Amino acid sequence: MLIIMVYALVQALLMHPSYSAAVCDNSILYPAPIPLGVSGRNSNAPCGQNGTLGCLVQDPAGNQYILSCNHVLSRLNQDIGENILHEEPKNCGSNRVVAQLTKFKTIYFDLPGFNNYVDAAIAKVVRGEVRSDGYINCIGKVSSWVLQDTPLGLEVQKSGLTTGLTEGRVIEVGKPVGITYEGHSTIMLDTIKIEGINGPFTQRGDSGSLVVTKAVEGRHPCMPVGLLFTGKDIEQTGIACPIVHVLDAFPAIAIVGTNEVPKFLPQGTISSTTISQLQTVIKRHQANLIQDKDVIGLGLAIPLGGNTPVIKIHVVRDDEAVRRRLPLHLDGNPVLIEKMESFELN
Template sequence: MIDIDELNADASVTAEGIAERILAWAKHRNLFDKVPLEEGIEEDQNELRIGSTAFQAQAAEQILRKRSINLIGFSEPEKKIVIFTHTKVTKGDEKALPFSISGYKIEYMQGGIAQVKGNPPPPQRPLPFYQRKGFYACGSSIYPAHCTGAGTFGLIVVDANGQLYGLTNNHVSGACNNAMPGLPILAPGPLDATETACDPFTIGRHSRLLPINDGIPENIQIDDNWDASIFALSDPARVTSFQGDKYDTPPNVSDPQPGMRVRKVGRTTALTSGVIVAQSASPVPVAYTVNEYGVKKNVWFKKVFIVVGDDGVPFSRSGDSGSLVVARNAAGEEVAVGLVFAGNEQRGISFILPLADILQRLDVHIVSGHNV
C-alpha cells in the first residue's frame, strides 16, 4: 500500500513523484486513452492510496476510465498535478474527483495526442515571413528545396569556430532524419513561394540534426530524440536575429518552468502568447504524419512541456514548428526557453522542448543583436 499522506513529511516528496505514482496506478487500473502512452510507464503493482478516499474511491476511478487519461503533467513551482483527459471532465464529475493530494493541487484539463503534421494551413497574417529593414527575420517560413512544405526559422546560433547557423526542428529542415549535408534550405519555404512572396533564396544548407527515431522506450534510447536541426547560413548579411517585427532573440537561455508566461513568433500564427501549464511526468509519444517526407510513425520524447494559448487561441499550429519560445525569468529578464515541435489543434495545446538541452547537444550558442 502506498499512502502519499504518510510521505508528506518527507522532503523528497515532489509533484513529479506524486504524478509518477498516479501514472503507475492509472496503468494498473487501465484508465488510459487508446494511445501508446502506457508503453512508457512503469507499472506499480501496489495500490495507490492517497488519503482516506481520493483515487481509491470507485466513483473517481470510473469517471477517469470513462474520460480516459491521455497525459499527466506536473508543476513543481505551483505544487500542482495536471491530469489531461480525452473527453472533458464535467461539473458533475468534479463532485467525485479529488482536487488536492498532500498539499498538491490537482487540475483536470481536456488533452489530446501530441501530433506533428505536414501540409500547414495558410498563414493567419498576410505573409508567412517577415522582412525587417530588408533582413529576413526569425519566425519566418523555411523548408528544404526538394519538398513542398513550410516550417519556421527559429533562431540564429553560433559554434566555437564562429560559423552561424539557423536552428529549427529536424522535421522542418532535417527532412525527418533524411537530410544530406548541404541540402539547400529555402526561404520562404516552397509552399509559401507564391506570387505575393519575396523571391525565394537559399537561406542555408543542412549541417547537423538531433534525431527523431521511432520505437518504444524499452527498445531504443529515447533520450536521443530532440527533433532539432541546424543549417549553415549561406549569407549571414541577409538575415536578422529579430523575431518577426516584435522583439530580438534574447541573448540568454533558461529552463522552461510550468507557470511561466511565454510567447513565440511563427510562420502560421505569427505572435502568440500563453502559459506553460505542466511538464509531462512520463515519456510522451508524438504521432508524426509528414506526407512531404513519407513519414508516419510514433516518436517518444522524455522531456516535454505543455503550453496552452491565451483566450482559447492556439499557441501554435502546423507550420509553426521550430518557433523559438521566450519567457521572463524571476529577475524580469527575457530569456529563450524552448522550441515548438508538436501540438494538438483540436485541444488547443502545444508541446515544446527545452532549448538549453538542444543547444548543449549541438554545441552551439544563441546569437542576439544580429542585424537588428
C-alpha cells in the same frame, strides 16, 4: 514613374529594422537579410511543407546557423548539405536559398529503448541572407541567456509561420509524449506543454519556433525556453523541447542575442519552493516507478481549471490493473495517472 517610386518606398520599408515588429506577418517573402521566425522549407520537401526558421545560433568561430526542427530543416533525418529556402508557403519557387543543412539530432522511430529528447537541426547561414543580430519577427532580439529550468505557470510567447505572435502558459514540465510522423512512431521525453492564452498557441507550420519568456524591464529580457515542435489545435496547446536539451545536442552552439544579464529569473504562478519540493519527491521515487513496464515517466502539471501543481505518472496504457499497481500519493502529495498523449509532427 509613380509606380516605380511606390515600389522603391515599399522596398525601403521592408528593409527597415522596425518593419518586422510593425507588420508581424511571418508568411510573406522578406528581402535579405530576413528576420527569424518566418517561413522556411527544405528545397527537397514538397511545396507547402513549410515550417518556421526559429532563431539564430553561433559557434565559437563566429559561424552562424538557423535553428529549427529536424522535421522542418532536414525532412526528418535526411541529407546534410540540402538547401533551406525562404518562401511563401502557398507560392513556392522563390529559390531564395538562405542556409544549408549542417547538422541534425537524429530522431529514432520504431526502435523501443531509444530515448528522444530533441527535434532539432541547424543550417549554416548564407552570407547576407539572414539578419546577423538574431532578430525574431514580432518579438525582437532575445537573450543569449537561456532558462535552465522551466517554472510551472510561466507566461511565454512565440513567433511562428502560421499563427504569428502568440502567448501561452506552461502547464506541464517533464512530460513524455507519443509522436507519429508519416506512419512511424516514437516517444519524446521531458517536454514542456504550453496552453494558449486567448486562442491556440500553435498550428501546423509553427514548428521550429523559439519559445521565449516575456521581457520585464529592469528584471530580464526575453529568455529562450524551448523549441516548439508540435501541438493540438483542439486543445490550443503546444509541445516544446526544453532549450537546454536543444543546445546540448549541438555542443558549443549559443543563441545569438543580447548579452544583457538577467537581474532576476522569470517566475511562474507557482511558488518555486513548492516546485522544488515536488521535484525532490519525483527524484526520490522515479527510479523505482519506471521499473513498471507501463510507466513512461513522471512530471509536474497544473490540472485544468486549477492552480495547484500535481505529480503526474505517465503510462502507456491506463486501465484498472495499472492503477492498482501505482500509488495515488507520493510522500503525501496527490498523484494523477494519465495515459501518454500522442501528437503528429507539424
